[in-house]
Amino acid sequence: MSRQLKLGAFLMATGHHVAAWRHPQVPANAGLDFAHYKRLAQIAEAARFDTLFVADSVAAPTQDIASRMARSDHFEPLTLLSALSAVTEHIGLIATATTSYNEPYHVARKFASLDHLSGGRAGWNLVTSDNAAEALNFGRDEHIGHAERYSRAREFHQVVTGLWDSWEDDAFVRDKASGAYYDPSKLHVLDHVGEHFRVKGPLNVARSPQGQPVIVQAGSSETGRELAAQTAEVVFTAQTSLAGAQAFYADLKGRLAKYGRSADSLKIMPGVFVVVGQTEAEAQEKCETFQQLVEPEVGVALLGRMLGNFDLSKYPLDGPLPELPLTDSGQQSRQKLLTELAGREHLTLAELGRRIAGGRGHYSLVGTPTQIADHLQAWFEQGAADGFNVLVPHLPGGLEDFAHGVVPELQRRGLFRTEYEGRTLRDNLGLARPG
Incomplete structure (x- = not known):
């Protein structure tokens, strides 16, 4: 195939x-x-x-x-x-x-x-x-800073996947005749000690x-x-x-x-x-129906959130996107994407907010x-x-x-x-x- x-x-x-x-x-x-x-x-x-x-x-x-x-x-x-x-x-x-x-x-x-x-x-x-x-x-x-968040995330992933492997696939024999519920040789205790976490294990759920x-x-x-x-x-x-x-x-x-x-x-x-329509005109009309429902302040509030948790309410709606510091609490990649979009198309704050009201930068x-x-x-x-x-x-x-x-x-x-x-x-x- x-x-x-x-x-x-x-x-x-x-x-x-x-x-x-x-x-x-x-x-x-x-x-x-x-x-x-x-x-x-x-x-x-x-x-x-x-x-x-x-x-x-x-x-x-x-x-x-x-x-x-x-x-x-x-x-x-x-x-x-x-x-x-x-x-x-x-x-x-x-x-x-x-x-x-x-x-x-x-x-x-x-x-x-x-x-x-x-x-x-x-x-x-x-x-x-x-x-x-x-x-x-x-x-x-x-909020935890960007670098520390990712350091914690990397170790978090290590612990979670280690816990998921607490038991081998066939560890739980559940043999009523012998009285053996699981095979101890197929149990793996994580015993993790790291910078962010100390987790003994095992997980109390069988391997999935x-x-x-x-x-x-x-x-x-x-x-x-x-x-x-x-x-x-x-x-x-x-x-x-x-x-x-x-x-x-x-x-x-x-x-x-x-x-x-x-x-x-x-x-x-x-x-x-x-946005799908039977014709292109129908699709555009559908899209515009939603866009007409966007209040400018709502679009700008969503924009501030997507840019990395900034309050943009004090800036004029018909002015440009202000220069903002690199976010340490939000998504740095999304901030870069939206800042470049605003500059490339010379969008006002209100226009950029309206632009992302549906796809949020997608x-x-x-x-x-x-x-x-x-x-x-x-x-x-x-x-x-x-x-x-x-x-x-x-x-x-x-x-x-x-x-x-x-x-x-x-x-x-x-x-x-x-x-x-x-x-x-x-x-x-x-x-x-x-x-």
């Missing part, structure tokens, strides 16, 4: 457009409506998506303008995905859990449990947190169906890329052009060899914000299924992507548009599966099971 691309459905309650919750076709209470998420999961699974992905933050936005966004109430993602595992059979279940405000034992245990519950479909999106407000919920006055849940990352800074090359199996990234995506792809794949890894051991899936496509498939095919075949993490403006409508329009076009071209390859997330992504 020829190489095929991978697709993730990046779910965000009402949709990715910051004003989606105001649209008449969107349930405003979607963040806490399980029936809504069940429908999304089943749409994506019927379309043979590889994964569902749920991002997370352990702080609620509460600045003045937050009261005009649908970003303050939503399910804890592991709880949600555990419930969705019972109403799906094949689709992967990826959740974000920060290494900055969790302990390794908690994370190892929860994702191993999700892997068992789902029959081998769990993935952990390892992040270091880019929301400075999270610090205040965990006994800190300020995938051996280890899939490791996902989204860091695109220099430090983030190096961590991904060492540890990640899937990388989500924001890229705004084919050339930029090709450079990122080549750079990250090129780092793998020094860690003894093959190019196929890491799948790079850029985010793509997609590549954006507005058009027919054929037009969108053309772009995805070009990125896939020209060394820019192994697949895509799909962001839609509103839910469920935007996901239905993609599933019923773009997916059949990709299948017609032989670029995407018509049936799942296996039962586990590793099977479907083409990733090896760890020994």
